[in-house]
Amino acid sequence: MGARNVVSWTSLLTGYAQNGLNVETLKLFLRMLVEGIKPNPFTFSAVIGALTDEGMVEAGIQVHTMVIKNGFGVATFASNSLINMYFKSGMIRDARAVFDSMTDRNAVSWNSMVAGLSKCGEMDNAFKIFSVMSDEVRNVVSWTAMISGYLQNGMAEQAVNLFCQMSKEGIKPNDFTYSTILTAQPGVSPFEMHAQAIKRNYVKSPSVGTALLDAYVKRGNVDEASKVFQRIEEKDIVAWSAMICGYAQTGDTEGAVRIFVQMAKEGIKPNEYTFSGIINACAAPTAGVEQGKQLHAWSIKSRFNNALCVSSALLTMYSKRGDIESAFEVFKRQRERDLVSWNSIISGYAQHGYGRKALEVFEEMQRQNLEMDGVTFIGVISACTHTGLANEGQRYFDIMVKDHHIEPRMEHYSCMVDLYGRAGMLVKAMEIIKEMPFPASANVWRTLLAASCIHRNLEMGKLAADKLISLQPQNPASYVLLTNMYASVGNWKERAKVRKLMEEKKVKKVAGYSWIEVKNKTYTFLAGDASHPRSNQIYAKLEELSCQLKGAGYQPDTSYVFQDVDEEHKEAILSQHSERLAIAFGLIGTPPGTPLQIVKNLRVCGDCHTVIKLISILEGRDIVVRDSNRFHHFKGGLCSCGDYW
Missing domain, CATH: 1.25.40 (Serine Threonine Protein Phosphatase 5, Tetratricopeptide repeat)
Incomplete structure (x- = not known):
């Protein structure tokens, strides 16, 4: 091969590099040198790019020496690649030295310096470079790089100010500028950005649309986020996942599932973040018990169940849905665990009344010298709270402050x-x-x-x-x-x-209600409710239970009735509490032996607690009741709370 073929070699090298075949690019470059072909600046640019992607900075420095030896030390293309390489390796002085030695700088050279300094946190120096750029080279990319740099370095106000200045100087933002500035919440209004994005016809872009809907979600405006989502053309998996997470964050399980099903119908395959979002949505108290299990199976089928964000979501979902055993199974099977995993299982055990198990997990964390944070100790102190371990709770609070140097927050004092x-x-x-x-x-x-x-x-x-x-x-x-x-x-x-x-003061009391899921449908009951189609059968079942309870020695505790009425009326009020209606419906609506799960928006009263313990024996059922405080697992006449809640 003759020297005239350097162009062919460079084209081949560039092709390999652009397709991410970095190792092959380097091998080809060495072969080129062996065959005596002298590289040109474009050759060096492709090779330096490949070395940068592979993080091979030492080899890059050697290539830099070759660039100088070959007389291309000031060549624009090669120098731009070197600037990029040095910044990615955190070698700011070397990048600056290359830039200063250049005799012919183009827009890429200047923008590489601005972006590189921004990513390294050198915002003052980045702004100095930005300020001396000529109008010919200071383009929308330069402005966006500066805005992005300010945001990445926690300087949202400067980012917003620069965005406003950019508009005043007549520089039109592109879709990346919009998607970048929208992360500055709450520094800039999504309504203002929305109007500008519509005006410039960027709202249909997946990157802008997704950033905009995310901005609305952060402000709790899911309706507006949904409108933005519908307008995005060629929605990518990031947009679908963002919308699902938006519904999940506001507790709208139905909305999240609807989007997930729509996505599947359109042939878009979910990734680990999509599964994490939809499984988190199924952790809401109003979500169907079976939905979470089905999504778990789907994640296994898609081979995403072992992804950390998915397994953590599954752990939390099972814990919040009353199935602490399945939560622990997920925890045991996790190939890797982060702090969220450990905190979730500790707080899960605490909420379910298994304080000793929560403390065992914490002791294991201590043995492994794992990182802990304030959330870990909220779970640990809660475990002591739900188990009546006051002295232990104080000891763990002291360990948090003295040994781990964690400053107590309001939540910690509330726990104490x-x-x-x-x-x-x-x-x-x-x-x-x-x-x-x-x-x-x-x-x-x-x-x-x-x-x-x-x-x-x-x-x-x-x-x-x-x-x-x-x-x-x-x-x-x-x-x-x-x-x-x-x-x-x-x-x-x-x-x-x-x-x-x-x-x-026109303050209205919140009504106490309970709900139960039977055959994938949720039924809600108020105290004394007679609106259910099977109301007669429900009350007949309660009457039957009443006779059995009295036979078992039950005496109603009317101190839990807070109305000034006679004793007989108090007994009738107790017997019609919403959780009892839900349990009675569960007993007649499911086959014998089926576990029942009830959710109540208020605290379970002491009398109902006694009754449910007895029903678990009389009917041979495992009954889980989640009230506003915690989970109660009733089995064989006992409750996981140990009658301490």
């Missing part, structure tokens, strides 16, 4: 108040509140109020209620807890005063 409050140590709980380095949140006072109600401490309860009502005057939970506390000690006069205050 809950820990002592449930244990009846209300004075200690109050001490925690007084020692906090910041004012107590509404959640902290609500926690103390709930504990005061359980232990019927009127003085502490009144104090907590006053604080809570001053922080959240329109939240009905504060008033309801207070009225229940007065009712539990028979103080109907004070209860009436609180009810009158609610009327004056």
Whole structure:
């Protein structure tokens, strides 16, 4: 081969490099040298690009020496490739030296410097380069590189200001500019960007559309996000996944599943992020139990079940859907585990009443010297709270602060108040509140109020209620807890005063309801509900159970009825609580032995708790009840909470 064929060699090298065949590119280059072909600047550019992609910076430095020896030290194409290589290796001085030595710089040279310095966090130097660029080379790519750099370095305000300046100077943003600036939320309004994107006809672009719908999702505006999604032409998997995650984040399982099914019909194959999003959607309390299992099977079939984001989503989904055993199976099978995996299984066990198991997992983390964070200790302290281990909870709090140097947040103090409050140590709980380095949140006072109600401490309860009502005057939970506390000690006069205050402030009590899934359909019940088509059979079943319960020695605890009515009426009210109606329907609507799972929006009362334990024996059923606090697993007359909740 003669020297005139350097063009042919370079074309071949460039083709290999553009197709990602970097190793083959390097082999071909060495063969070219052996055959005595002298490279030109374009040859060096292709080879340096391949070395950069492979992270072979030492070999790149050797090629740089060859570039200089061959007299191409100032050649634009080769130098641009060297600048890119040095920046990707974090060698800022070397990149700058190449740039300074160039006699003929083009737009790529300048933009490479701006982008490279931005990615390395050198925003002041990047802006200096950007400022001295001529109008011929400072194009939309330059502006976008600077905007992107500011955002990547946490300087959203500067990014937005530069975007506005860009528009004033008449530089038209491209789709990448829009998709970049939209990540600056909440620094820039998606409505403003939406209008501009429509004006310039970029809204149909997948990158702009996806960024725009993501911006709307971050603001909780899923309806607007959905409109953007529908306008995107040639939706890619990123757009589909973003829309599914949007619905998942707002708890709209139905919307997420609808999009997932639509995607499948259009022949788009889900990736691990799509599965993660849709499985997270199925973790919502209103989601069907079977949907999550079907998606698990689908992820296995698609070979994405072992991807960390998918396995973590499965773990969380099973835990939140009441199946802690399946959650632990997923945890055991994870090929790799991140902090989210460990935190999820700890908090899962805590929420299900298996405090000792949660602490065993934590001890294993300690043995392996694994990283821990504030969320880990929220799970650990919660495990102690749900198991009545007050001293252990305090010990773990101290370990978090002294050994792991984690600054306690409001959530940690709330957990500590809950820990002592449930244990009846209300004075200690109050001490925690007084020692906090910041004012107590509404959640902290609500926690103390709930504990005061359980232990019927009127003085502490009144104090907590006053604080809570001053922080959240329109939240009905504060008033309801207070009225229940007065009712539990028979103080109907004070209860009436609180009810009158609610009327004056137009605060409406949240109705207690329970729901159950039977044959892939969800049924909701209110207390005393008679709207179900099988209402007669449901109440007949409750009557049958009532006879069996009395035969088993059950005596109704009417202290859980917070209305001033006679005892007989109180018993009738208890027997028609929403969770009992849901269980009765589950018993008549499913084959004998089928486990039942009920969700309740409020806390299960003590009397219902006693009744469900007895029903689990009488009917031979495993019953899981998820209330506003935790999961209760009833089996053989026992509950996982150990009657401590």
